[in-house]
Amino acid sequence: IHSKLPDVGTTIFTVMSQMAVEYNAINLGQGFPDFMMSEELIALVNKAMTDGGNQYVHMNGLPLLRERIAEKVEQLYHNPIHANDCITVTPGGTYAIYTSLTSILQAGDEVIVFEPAYDSYIPNIEVNGAIAVRISLQFPSYNIPWHRVKASITAKTKAIIINSPHNPTGAVLHESDIVALREIVAGTNIFIISDEVYEHLIFDGIAHQSILRYPDLMERSFVCFSFGKTYHCTGWKIGYCVAPAPLMKEFRKVHQFNCFSCHSPVQYALATYLQQPTPYLSLGGFMQQKRDYFRSLMQQTPFTLIPSHGSYFECYSYAGFSDEPDKALATRLTKEKGVATIPMSSFYKEGTDNKVLRFCFAKQATTLEKAVERLLQ
């Protein structure tokens, strides 16, 4: 077979989770909570099924759910978006990003992507015959070097992918980044793909810089969200994309022949559950507590924190005590200490190794305690 993705192997999340199972390690690698989600939301899904909500809903998403999403967007980001034309419910955030890229990319187009990059972005670009123009975030702040972005724009630049709060680094965009982005795209036809799946996981009193706050940028953007990250149900694979009508029209052409329509009972349930803002408004505080606790535990170890303000990941440097390659260390910690993490070089196409591991702290306090105890042994 002539591979469409010759350089692509198995995603690091699967590799590390499998290794964690094999060696009975505590899994701080792949990002998912190890605690229970809302019982109320589960009951709502059960109710939807019992009430007969088991057939296809509209291919763009249950209309009532899209209305609730529009209300949420208006409340949070003061942007009145059209539920019918501008929102599509998707099987997860990753799918929303893939579909956005697939709906706009032609062979030979260039897409600017920042490394470390969430591991689906570059394959999503390349499977479409487009070219990923990779720019490294500044190390160790993981800020975007906007002068380099400016210098990388060509006549073929079709899109820029941004992600805040950022996976894997936890870095968040500030207003100055939005100003720089605006300056770069002004007067061009460049699209923005904004991965905002961690919109509520932002800490230390910082406000999330959603593209949805900025109508001028919104005009050229696909903005992607995830209910799994917000409601502790990553396995439900449900999210949504927001885009202006002409872009959403193209998105839906791809979506209708790929997924068509998402899991119905979950959509009925979410339409009801979304009426309460408390679960998502309280998420940042809840997760910051976990982050702060994990930070305090990690202080006993020789790892050095690379501070950040968002997502449910924290990055730690081990350059101070080892020069082992990060993949080797992550493997050794899983096998010998029983703690799985994600080696940061997996998020660079050419494997740049800054001696950093990513830890997921969306775990029960006892899990975090046990993991750090094991690291100390």
Ligand code: GLN
């Ligand atoms: N988003 C999750 C993470 O970064 C993983 C999702 C997946 O395994 N595909 O850990």
